[in-house]
Amino acid sequence: MLKGLGFNGDCIGDRRRFCGGGGEPVTLTNVRGLDQGREEETILSPEPKAITVRELCFAYGGQAPVLDSLSLQVAPGERLGIIGHNGCGKTTLFLLLCGLLKPSAGTIELWGSPLQPGKFLPEVGLLFQNPTDQLFATSVWDDIAFGPQNMGLSAETVAQRVTQAAQLTGVTALLERLPHHLSGGEKQMVAIAGLLAMAPKIFFCDEPTASLDIRARRQLINFLGQFQETLLISSHDLEFVLEVCDRVIVIDQGQIVADGGAEEIMGNQTLMVSHGLEKPYSLR
Numbered sequence: 001m002l003k004g005l006g007f008n009g010d011c012i013g014d015r016r017r018f019c020g021g022g023g024e025p026v027t028l029t030n031v032r033g034l035d036q037g038r039e040e041e042t043i044l045s046p047e048p049k050a051i052t053v054r055e056l057c058f059a060y061g062g063q064a065p066v067l068d069s070l071s072l073q074v075a076p077g078e079r080l081g082i083i084g085h086n087g088c089g090k091t092t093l094f095l096l097l098c099g100l101l102k103p104s105a106g107t108i109e110l111w112g113s114p115l116q117p118g119k120f121l122p123e124v125g126l127l128f129q130n131p132t133d134q135l136f137a138t139s140v141w142d143d144i145a146f147g148p149q150n151m152g153l154s155a156e157t158v159a160q161r162v163t164q165a166a167q168l169t170g171v172t173a174l175l176e177r178l179p180h181h182l183s184g185g186e187k188q189m190v191a192i193a194g195l196l197a198m199a200p201k202i203f204f205c206d207e208p209t210a211s212l213d214i215r216a217r218r219q220l221i222n223f224l225g226q227f228q229e230t231l232l233i234s235s236h237d238l239e240f241v242l243e244v245c246d247r248v249i250v251i252d253q254g255q256i257v258a259d260g261g262a263e264e265i266m267g268n269q270t271l272m273v274s275h276g277l278e279k280p281y282s283l284r
């Protein structure tokens, strides 16, 4: 869970600066396909991991470590579910991976380059647990446009990005509305549209189904099912994780205690219970 943005002085900068994106048009299916330079590089040399974390440690303001020598690799295009009991450090890990928190020790690389905490990350999108944390403009259009505008794109390109992102997330009819008058599910889809408008290459979703009803949850599953970039989802909605993610890690006591196929990990009753989790109903 996100405990506000006052991270005892460990938090770096403004969240909107980090909900960045790449330079490509917004589509669910062709974002990587459009990136021909990267395809050519792939032929010449193996593509670096999207995320490489080595011995990552973090503690909030002199408290006990939340993350304790955690190491992780995520391949480009992988869909990784992050599960664990309340307070195990899932949100903290996302904030570190976005450069919003600075590690106490250890290293983080995105596509083979060291992450510099506090630096603008044009290709990383973080969907906050509470969509209200992400919306602040006086119209949905302005909210979705905020990111592309801050990337220095032309007014025409910004308008295109807003239109495309709104279509992809099904919020076109809401574009003139006040974000704070929307329902929880509508806010969530608008927040996603705002991130997509920046064409992120890595998308972190923190508890994305928390405020969604069954229909909106299904819409999100369908949506993320088509998303082709690297996707990391932290959630207590294990059925959701099962549907969207291929791989799952379990975090406990600051470390990854299990890592494998989603069904393999979440179907293991002993493992799940021993880390304060329950086997999803559909795997019983």
Ligand SMILES: Nc1ncnc2c1ncn2[C@@H]1O[C@H](COP(=O)(O)OP(=O)(O)OP(=O)(O)O)[C@@H](O)[C@H]1O
Binding pocket: 001, 002, 003, 006, 007, 008, 060, 066, 084, 085, 086, 087, 088, 089, 090, 091, 092, 093
């Ligand atoms: N700003 C903060 N200052 C001090 N401690 C914090 C802060 N934010 C989180 N914590 C603590 O760090 C630990 C990890 O919190 P975090 O939100 O990362 O866990 P989580 O796995 O996302 O939890 P949940 O499943 O409940 O959302 C918790 O013990 C929490 O109380």
